[in-house]
Amino acid sequence: GDSVTQMEGPVTLSEEAFLTINCTYTATGYPSLFWYVQYPGEGLQLLLKATKADDKGSNKGFEATYRKETTSFHLEKGSVQVSDSAVYFCALSESLNNDMRFGAGTRLTVKP
Amino acid sequence: GAVVSQHPSRVICKSGTSVKIECRSLDFQATTMFWYRQFPKKSLMLMATSNEGSKATYEQGVEKDKFLINHASLTLSTLTVTSAHPEDSSFYICSARSHGSEETQYFGPGTRLLVL
Numbered sequence: 005g006d007s008v009t010q011m012e013g014p015v016t017l018s019e020e021a022f023l024t025i026n027c028t029y030t031a032t033g034y035p036s037l038f039w040y041v042q043y044p045g046e047g048l049q050l051l052l053k054a055t056k057a058d059d060k061g062s063n064k065g066f067e068a069t070y071r072k073e074t075t076s077f078h079l080e081k082g083s084v085q086v087s088d089s090a091v092y093f094c095a096l097s098e099s100l101n102n103d104m105r106f107g108a109g110t111r112l113t114v115k116p
Numbered sequence: 117g118a119v120v121s122q123h124p125s126r127v128i129c130k131s132g133t134s135v136k137i138e139c140r141s142l143d144f145q146a147t148t149m150f151w152y153r154q155f156p157k158k159s160l161m162l163m164a165t166s167n168e169g170s171k172a173t174y175e176q177g178v179e180k181d182k183f184l185i186n187h188a189s190l191t192l193s194t195l196t197v198t199s200a201h202p203e204d205s206s207f208y209i210c211s212a213r214s215h216g217s218e219e220t221q222y223f224g225p226g227t228r229l230l231v232l
Binding site for chain 1: 152154160162207209211222223225226
């Protein structure tokens with residue numbers, strides 16, 4: 005079945021450092037790919053998404069490119085801030101039924 | 117990693133009936149469980165947060181009398197959709213967090229509900 009694998013955390017960075025959180029997927033069809041973020045004490049929020057190969061999703065300085073050849077959707081940010089500290093989830097949704105599959109989540113802590 | 121199961125994975129019911137969805141943490145004790153609903157082609161919406169042994173906390177706009185949540189033990193939470201209607205048809209996902217895990221959540225595989 006469909007699945008998502010993302011790099012395990014926790015990840016600790018200094019402010020203004022470069023961030024990469026790896027995410028790879030397996031799917032039988034052509035899924036849409038998502039990154040969700042959960043800030044402390046809150047529910048999930050959609051951070052960005054991409055619906056087809058080579059699409060780049062971006063939001064709040066974060067970017068991820070849908071790479072079909074490597075089945076990856078790695079999350080990147082050039083300069084993280086303390087306010088980016090959160091748990092990040094990679095997810096996919098198959099086009100046929102829209103059921104979502106999530107990765108295990110990666111906790112990011114950014115220190116000043 | 118930790119495993120969360122949901123049952124059933126898919127359910128079809130008639131309008132007016134009630135449907136119960138179970139969420140279980142299989143290899144850890146979940147002090148907190150979350151219930152989400154996914155709308156078509158949209159992101160997830162948090163419905164409620166349940167802590168073991170206490171009443172669930174519902175998000176604004178979610179009818180607590182319609183979506184009954186029970187977190188009776190450290191490994192089981194249930195969501196009951198009462199008097200279901202076609203507009204309740206959706207994909208429902210639970211997630212579980214263990215004590216001291218610092219916000220790491222493990223998601224269930226989801227339940228597809230279709231109300232006819």
